[in-house]
Structure formats: structure tokens, C-alpha cells
Amino acid sequence: MNDDYVHGYDPQANTRLQDQADALVDLLHWDTAYPEGSLVLEAGCGVGAQTTTLARNSPAASIVSVDIAAASLTAAKQKVAAAGLANVRFQQADVFALPFARESFDHVFVCFLLEHLPRPLEALARLKEVLKPGGTITVIEGDHGSTYFHPDSAAAYDAIRCQVELQRAAGGNANIGRELYPLVREAGFDAVRVSPRMVYVDSSRPRLVDGFTRRTFTAMIEGVREAALKARMIEPERFDEGIRALYRTAEEDGVFCYTFFKAVAEKPL
């Protein structure tokens, strides 16, 4: 059994756990597969981080992946082509002004998009318009407020708070994961089911220590250093102390916890 095996995993997913990136992708995606012939909208595909998994897990479905940024789409196209996947079409589009007819898609898939949007509820309403009645929407988001670790460190929480506040200042919500249930329901979807996807990391899972604690989460927080200092949110010494404390959780006796949330719901008939 794989080191990073997650309790409750589809055993088939395990065969795809080639590296840490795949382990995390599978934690989020293992239970998403669309039937043959279905047309699926991926809204906010970015550089295609989820697109290859989506296309691979639903080889007989057609995926339309949109993003507002042309540069991201170029990167996503290259990624999908490099993976030899032919069931994805890319199109530049704003989620608030989708260039599709009403009820065009059998299913909608959204991952790490709502956290960046000033009006997530309106985005869900737009996505609902282009979805066929009876079709499903799948929404996956993280929640930085779900982070905790050992050894504990107030400085680390202060550093994380900088990222959360910067994202809020940009109109987003880095803690949106926990809100998926009320959001998706308020947007008028039925049969909303939310499941948390917790990433638990200790030194018995070395690929997650390196791939998630160090290179994903801590690197992301470290990446806002300049912006946080420029906005005078924190003293540089305190920020650096927080980053050191986060790296400290990746040591032999450290533990790191983070939770993603996945919502699946239906558009009423």
C-alpha cells in the first residue's frame, strides 16, 4: 500500500499515485468522472493544473475549459497536448459573461476559482444558466483557515493571515472552502453534498512533507512576503519567523494539516 494512501480512496486511484502532485490531485478528483458523450464546462482552468486529470478521468466526455487569461490558456493547452489528451477544447472567457447558450452543458466543474472572485454567488448563478436542468456542478476550494500544525506557532498564523488579507484585498476569500454548502445552496442548486478532503502530513509521508507542506503551502505563503511588507501588514522579522515555523513543521517530529472542500450539486429539473 502506498505511503500517501488516503483512507477511503478508490483503490484504482492508487495506481496513479506516481508523485506527490498526483496524490493531492487524486484526493480531490478520484470521485469525479463524466459519462461518455457528456459535455463538461471547466470554468477557470488557469494553467490547466486540474484539466489533465479531468480529461483523463473522463476520456469519453468532451471538456470545454475556459479562463479569462490568455497566457494561462496557452500554458494549459501545452500541458494537455503534452499529456496526449484530445478531449479538451479551450476558449477565453469571463465566468461573469460566458459566451455560451443557456443550458449548453451537461456538467460544470470549478476548482480553485471562487476563492479569487469578488462575487462567488453571482459566478455560480452564471454557471447555473449554462448548465442543463438535472446536470451537476462540482466545486472544489481550499480553506486557509483550516491550517494547523505542530509545533504550533503564532508567528506562522500571522504570516498566513497576510496571504488571507491580501487575497481579501484583491476581492477574494482564501477561507471559502467551509462556505461551499451555503453558497451552492443559495445559488439555487439541489442535493448539495459537501465532503472535506483533509491533507494530513507527518514524516511517515515524506512525499507530502516535501510536496505539500514545503513546496505547496509554505512556498505559497512565502510568496506574498514582498506584498505583505509593502502593505505594512507585518514586520519582516515576524513574517520570516512565521515562515521558519512553517518549515519547522516539515521536520521529523512535525505535523501539518490542511483541508480542501468538494461540493457536488444538481440543477433542479
Next chain:
Amino acid sequence: MNDDYVHGYDPQANTRLQDQADALVDLLHWDTAYPEGSLVLEAGCGVGAQTTTLARNSPAASIVSVDIAAASLTAAKQKVAAAGLANVRFQQADVFALPFARESFDHVFVCFLLEHLPRPLEALARLKEVLKPGGTITVIEGDHGSTYFHPDSAAAYDAIRCQVELQRAAGGNANIGRELYPLVREAGFDAVRVSPRMVYVDSSRPRLVDGFTRRTFTAMIEGVREAALKARMIEPERFDEGIRALYRTAEEDGVFCYTFFKAVAEKPL
């Protein structure tokens, strides 16, 4: 399928989900069963909240349940007798001075004990002494620092912090769950595997809303009001605001998250 069905559950466990208490108990216990003829020490059984499940899940094992408090043992005995279970023997004992010969037990089980102890590592060392080489130890603990919710509320975190500080003042650690991996390893056990058991509650899971968010977690925090005010940890208005905010998360659009941790490890041969 049951409303409170937890992803990855043993389907057999589902048949026992008669009420919220059972749902939570099963989340923690479904994967613990001891073989026929084995002798199991339950250390710190309290009023027997876990004992009946332990005995029921391992009907052919013999359980020795100990607690330092005579009054708790009396309640535990009554509970086990009322459940018609005959495979439990009770004995009053201090975990730091266990009245058993070295290597007496095939397995050791500990639930919600270490969080109350000033020297959890020493307790694990004492438990290791009475365990046979090759036997397993199972440790389950909560972590109040794993709590987050929607709507968010700083006052609610302040109220929770009172409980954490009072428990610390009494020598305990209410956030010990995340530390199980390093603790159990440092105590000299092998093959330590920790799995988080997250309780996710939204209004599609009404029994958990009532049974966990309201009647378990919030009631517990509410219960320290007098002690917190007496210790001048918080203003009464702020505490009450926090409690209202916690009850608010049990409303139709609220969400509540809490995580327990379960460690299983072996005593080296």
C-alpha cells in the same frame, strides 16, 4: 444511505448509526477490533463512553478497563451491564502506577485520556511496559485547535481559547490530537500510523448539527463559562457573544468542523 454516513466508513458500521452519539463513536471506532482470546487494557475509561463500543466490536476479547476515579468506574460498570456486555472487567488504577505485571496485555486502547495528563509521554511509557512486544497501542484524542466554522467569529475563538487555557492550567492539552504522531513515536512505538477523523457538519446532517455542534462542542465550551470568568480570562459579554456565534453555526446556512486523531502503533518485538 444514512445522512451522517462518513466517506470511507465500513458499511457494517452504518447499521449501528442509531443516533448521533453512535455516528461519532463509529467515526472513531469502526476500524478497531481485537481478535478472539486477546487481553486488552482500556486506560482511562471514565464513565465508559467508549467501553461499550470497544466491548461490542471485540466480543471474543477480554477488556480490562481502568480509571483513577471510583465514581466514574461505578457509572461505567452500570453502562456496560445495561448493554448486556460480559467481556469487560473494571479496576481502579492510576495510569502512572498501573497495578499490572510487565507485558500483561496483548493490546492497549486509550481514548480522550492524554489530553488531561500533565506528562502524556510518561503515560505512554507506562502503558508500553504492560504491553506485550508486538502488541498494538491505539490512541484517540481530539484537537480544539482544529475547530473552524461558518459564519466565522473571533469571539467564538476567544471563548474556545478559555477552554484550552483552563485545560492547560489543569495540566492538560486540548490541542494534543495533532501531536499524536511525534508523541507515540517518541514513546518508542514502531509503525506509527495516524489518521485524522474529521467531523464536518452542515444542515444536510441534522443529527450532527444537534448532536455534535450544539450538544457536544458548544455545550462543552459553554460549560467553562463560570471558571473562565472567575479566572478573568475574558469579559462575560465577549464569552456570551462567542457562545452565540457557535450556536449560530448550527443554523440552516452554518458549517462546523472539528477533527479527532487516531494513532495505531506497535511495541517493538
